[in-house]
Amino acid sequence: QPVDPQATLDALDQAFGGHQPGARAVHAKGLVVEGTFVPSPDAAGVSRAPHFQAGPTPVTIRFSNFTGVPTQADGDAMASPRGMALKFHLADGTDTDIVAHSVDGFPVATTADFLAMVQAAAARTLPTFLAGHPAARAFEALPKPVPASYAPLGYFAVNAFRFANAQGQVTTGRYRLMPEAGQALLTPAEAADRAADYLTAEMARRLAQGPARFRLMLQVAETGDRVDDATVAWPEARRQVDLGTLTLTGIASDQDFQQRTLLFLPGRLPAGIEPADPMVDARTPIYGASFRRRLGEDG
Numbered sequence: 001q002p003v004d005p006q007a008t009l010d011a012l013d014q015a016f017g018g019h020q021p022g023a024r025a026v027h028a029k030g031l032v033v034e035g036t037f038v039p040s041p042d043a044a045g046v047s048r049a050p051h052f053q054a055g056p057t058p059v060t061i062r063f064s065n066f067t068g069v070p071t072q073a074d075g076d077a078m079a080s081p082r083g084m085a086l087k088f089h090l091a092d093g094t095d096t097d098i099v100a101h102s103v104d105g106f107p108v109a110t111t112a113d114f115l116a117m118v119q120a121a122a123a124r125t126l127p128t129f130l131a132g133h134p135a136a137r138a139f140e141a142l143p144k145p146v147p148a149s150y151a152p153l154g155y156f157a158v159n160a161f162r163f164a165n166a167q168g169q170v171t172t173g174r175y176r177l178m179p180e181a182g183q184a185l186l187t188p189a190e191a192a193d194r195a196a197d198y199l200t201a202e203m204a205r206r207l208a209q210g211p212a213r214f215r216l217m218l219q220v221a222e223t224g225d226r227v228d229d230a231t232v233a234w235p236e237a238r239r240q241v242d243l244g245t246l247t248l249t250g251i252a253s254d255q256d257f258q259q260r261t262l263l264f265l266p267g268r269l270p271a272g273i274e275p276a277d278p279m280v281d282a283r284t285p286i287y288g289a290s291f292r293r294r295l296g297e298d299g
């Protein structure tokens with residue numbers, strides 16, 4: 001049963017201490033970066049989607065901090081998980097998106113449970129909610145490391161998708177974006193020392209020196225793996241297919257306009273990819289409500 005998008009926005013606003021005009025309800029602070037994607041030789045065997053046949057495809061990427069507070073310091077532990085959203089600009093003029101964050105998991109499996117969790121946080125009864133939801137409790141208990149950069153960090157799209165290649169063969173899997181540079185984390189003391197917007201400054205410095213790269217990997221499901229429950233990570237031993245390389249080339253010059261007008265939807269998909277997890281389509285009206293709200297406001 002679908003949840004009321006406005007109820008979700010209201011609960012997020014309350015949990016984060018109020019809504020900031022023009023801001024996303026969550027992942028409010030971000031940085032838009034430009035890049036390109038080149039598929040691997042194996043990608044077409046997984047899906048007939050256009051960006052997996054040939055490249056390069058231009059990509060707009062938005063990195064973000066977790067909360068709905070656009071002024072939150074980058075070094076704050078509450079700013080994790082970090083977000084990474086990708087928009088592939090396909091040759092036919094349409095787009096397809098991937099929305100990922102820096103943890104291989106999610107606290108809840110449905111938008112209804114998400115609403116209940118955020119409402120509990122807003123009402124300061126989160127411990128009661130967590131006591132009844134072991135997966136959310138485990139997620140909350142994870143360490144919240146502060147990254148040295150948005151680039152040397154792994155990101156996970158968490159929800160499962162079904163892919164079909166030109167022969168009609170189907171593969172079910174979960175995307176992850178793995179940094180070429182490995183992970184780089186700060187100690188709490190280092191994090192406390194950093195300027196509020198150090199992640200933005202770091203990315204500008206990094207990309208001025210040269211591109212940063214990620215591998216787009218697909219973790220492939222085996223029989224019995226839950227495809228409709230993002231709270232359950234699949235074993236690390238699962239086969240992974242390298243779908244291609246994402247190269248970050250520079251910071252977008254029109255940050256304010258892009259921040260305002262970009263809408264990433266995990267269910268925006270070309271032929272050859274479809275959701276396996278119902279949460280994907282359940283997210284769409286909620287993202288849309290947040291988008292319409294912020295577009296109509298003075299940020």
Ligand code: HEM
Pocket residue numbers: 008023024025026027030062063064082083084085099100101106110111112114156157158159230262263264279283286287288290291294
């Ligand atoms: C119950 C499921 C979920 C709900 C209700 C939800 C809600 C939202 C909302 C309202 C936004 C703001 C949209 C906008 O204004 O453009 C958003 C953005 C975002 N969400 Fe979710 N989300 C859910 C699941 C997830 C999952 C599973 C992930 C990670 C894999 C995720 C990662 C993100 C990221 C990275 C953004 C920022 C996108 C951007 O840069 O524009 N969310 N989410």
